Amino acid sequence: MRDFRDERWLAINTATVKSWSLEQAIEGCARAGIRAIAPWRDILQACGVERAAKLLNAHQMKVPSLCRGGMFPAAEAAQRRAALEDNRRAVDEAAGIGAECLVLVVGGLPKGSKDIAGAREQVRDGLAALLPYARNSGVRLAIEPLHPMYAADRACVNTLAQANDLCADLGDGIGVAVDVYHVWWDPDLAREIARAGARILSYHVCDWLVPTRDLLLDRGMMGDGIIDLRGIRALVEATGFSGYCEVEIFSAETWWKRVPEEVLAICRERHRSVV
Amino acid sequence: MRDFRDERWLAINTATVKSWSLEQAIEGCARAGIRAIAPWRDILQACGVERAAKLLNAHQMKVPSLCRGGMFPAAEAAQRRAALEDNRRAVDEAAGIGAECLVLVVGGLPKGSKDIAGAREQVRDGLAALLPYARNSGVRLAIEPLHPMYAADRACVNTLAQANDLCADLGDGIGVAVDVYHVWWDPDLAREIARAGARILSYHVCDWLVPTRDLLLDRGMMGDGIIDLRGIRALVEATGFSGYCEVEIFSAETWWKRVPEEVLAICRERHRSVV
Numbered sequence: 407m408r409d410f411r412d413e414r415w416l417a418i419n420t421a422t423v424k425s426w427s428l429e430q431a432i433e434g435c436a437r438a439g440i441r442a443i444a445p446w447r448d449i450l451q452a453c454g455v456e457r458a459a460k461l462l463n464a465h466q467m468k469v470p471s472l473c474r475g476g477m478f479p480a481a482e483a484a485q486r487r488a489a490l491e492d493n494r495r496a497v498d499e500a501a502g503i504g505a506e507c508l509v510l511v512v513g514g515l516p517k518g519s520k521d522i523a524g525a526r527e528q529v530r531d532g533l534a535a536l537l538p539y540a541r542n543s544g545v546r547l548a549i550e551p552l553h554p555m556y557a558a559d560r561a562c563v564n565t566l567a568q569a570n571d572l573c574a575d576l577g578d579g580i581g582v583a584v585d586v587y588h589v590w591w592d593p594d595l596a597r598e599i600a601r602a603g604a605r606i607l608s609y610h611v612c613d614w615l616v617p618t619r620d621l622l623l624d625r626g627m628m629g630d631g632i633i634d635l636r637g638i639r640a641l642v643e644a645t646g647f648s649g650y651c652e653v654e655i656f657s658a659e660t661w662w663k664r665v666p667e668e669v670l671a672i673c674r675e676r677h678r679s680v681v
Numbered sequence: 682m683r684d685f686r687d688e689r690w691l692a693i694n695t696a697t698v699k700s701w702s703l704e705q706a707i708e709g710c711a712r713a714g715i716r717a718i719a720p721w722r723d724i725l726q727a728c729g730v731e732r733a734a735k736l737l738n739a740h741q742m743k744v745p746s747l748c749r750g751g752m753f754p755a756a757e758a759a760q761r762r763a764a765l766e767d768n769r770r771a772v773d774e775a776a777g778i779g780a781e782c783l784v785l786v787v788g789g790l791p792k793g794s795k796d797i798a799g800a801r802e803q804v805r806d807g808l809a810a811l812l813p814y815a816r817n818s819g820v821r822l823a824i825e826p827l828h829p830m831y832a833a834d835r836a837c838v839n840t841l842a843q844a845n846d847l848c849a850d851l852g853d854g855i856g857v858a859v860d861v862y863h864v865w866w867d868p869d870l871a872r873e874i875a876r877a878g879a880r881i882l883s884y885h886v887c888d889w890l891v892p893t894r895d896l897l898l899d900r901g902m903m904g905d906g907i908i909d910l911r912g913i914r915a916l917v918e919a920t921g922f923s924g925y926c927e928v929e930i931f932s933a934e935t936w937w938k939r940v941p942e943e944v945l946a947i948c949r950e951r952h953r954s955v956v
Contacts, residue, residue, distance in 0.1 A: 520912075591829040
């Protein structure tokens with residue numbers, strides 16, 4: 407097993423330093439001695455893919471993942487086709503910046519629907535339709551199971567078991583993104599991490615706060631909550647995973663209000679001490 | 682299968698009419714033609730168990746469940762013993778009002794702990810310690826799996842599969858409470874409802890709102906959200922369940938601000954039209 411404290415394996419997801427543009431995030435991470443960054447598509451598009459690729463290269467910055475594709479289910483076939491087209495653009499963007507994978511938040515219930523089984527079918531169909539394009543582009547797809555509290559509006563794949571089942575069904579070129587925030591509670595977590603094995607393409611860390619004041623924007627800094635981060639990381643690395651610990655913290659009232667340089671310094675310290 | 686619209690099977694959990702005392706809730710339900718009520722312990726204790734039993738009897742009001750026991754895990758053995766004592770009192774109270782079961786919200790992580798597997802062990806031990814007392818009292822225990830968003834602070838039993846496993850392990854006198862709010866997202870729901878079978882002791886309804894603005898107090902009235910209520914009820918009744926649909930809505934900003942009589946009228950209407 408790798409040294410938990412080795413900073414080579416620390417990556418920053420740009421959602422953690424939300425006030426920064428991609429240019430600022432790349433330069434800020436480089437200044438902080440952080441060697442890997444995972445951008446969101448909105449700031450990547452604002453920067454421009456070619457320009458981002460040059461900046462990343464100039465700073466020798468690795469890109470463990472691009473966030474995010476997905477959002478497959480929709481009430482109308484035309485909307486589902488549009489979602490597929492958008493996902494192909496996301497694959498192109500991931501390829502354009504050399505991202506190791508495209509993270510997929512698969513989408514929830516179509517507007518007006520109460521049929522979660524049907525939404526899950528649409529997700530499977532969407533993944534199957536996207537996968538050949540991703541394979542041709544050399545971009546791996548990473549299904550991110552989201553916490554069940556997002557099942558209605560963000561992702562109807564809510565357990566690692568579901569994501570693993572989809573991967574087994576769909577074949578090569580697709581894997582999973584394991585975010586401790588979404589999976590820490592799962593009684594089958596150890597079994598399903600082991601089952602995912604080499605399918606684990608992306609590993610995200612933050613913490614679950616008690617109390618949690620907002621369903622979406624109240625994630626904690628690693629160490630400030632109740633997730634057994636060392637325990638989960640050990641399970642993940644026992645599969646042979648040798649990628650990054652990517653810090654992704656949505657925190658409107660705490661971390662997004664701090665100076666990003668300070669946030670990065672604390673991420674580095676917590677990566678050493680608790681992740 | 683029973684007639685979905687038959688009002689005999691509508692029960693009101695007192696959390697739905699939170700501003701009322703137990704006396705007011707019993708009388709209010711009776712006036713509304715509702716024949717079953719599930720009290721919480723705080724208002725039952727405020728009323729007094731003997732007096733409550735008389736009032737319930739005078740109004741021919743059935744009691745499908747008492748909410749709630751549980752909260753087993755704790756850092757210190759003395760705290761766990763105190764929790765067990767309190768659960769025995771809850772069993773006594775349930776027996777005292779002729780409740781068909783005692784609903785158990787099992788508890789989350791002890792303060793300062795990140796060991797959810799350990800908390801789950803403590804829950805199992807607590808249930809095993811309580812069960813003989815409950816059997817002697819003729820009170821069935823109903824484990825309520827809570828939505829994973831409550832895993833840290835309220836209940837570390839988060840799927841029906843876990844609750845079913847506990848029941849299989851513990852033997853007679855214990856079953857499950859199925860609340861659609863907690864389980865609707867579960868990809869294994871149909872299988873685990875069928876597996877629970879005659880272990881289903883209590884069935885709770887409300888709805889999941891999109892968006893959900895608060896983790897605890899933003900439940901929706903049946904029909905206002907995205908839960909497939911008819912579908913889940915059909916699964917539950919296919920097991921032979923012939924108990925109540927118990928309406929339990931925690932809603933600080935909407936339903937708790939309405940006049941309770943109006944809330945009951947809407948519960949009746951929605952029970953006919955969507956549950």
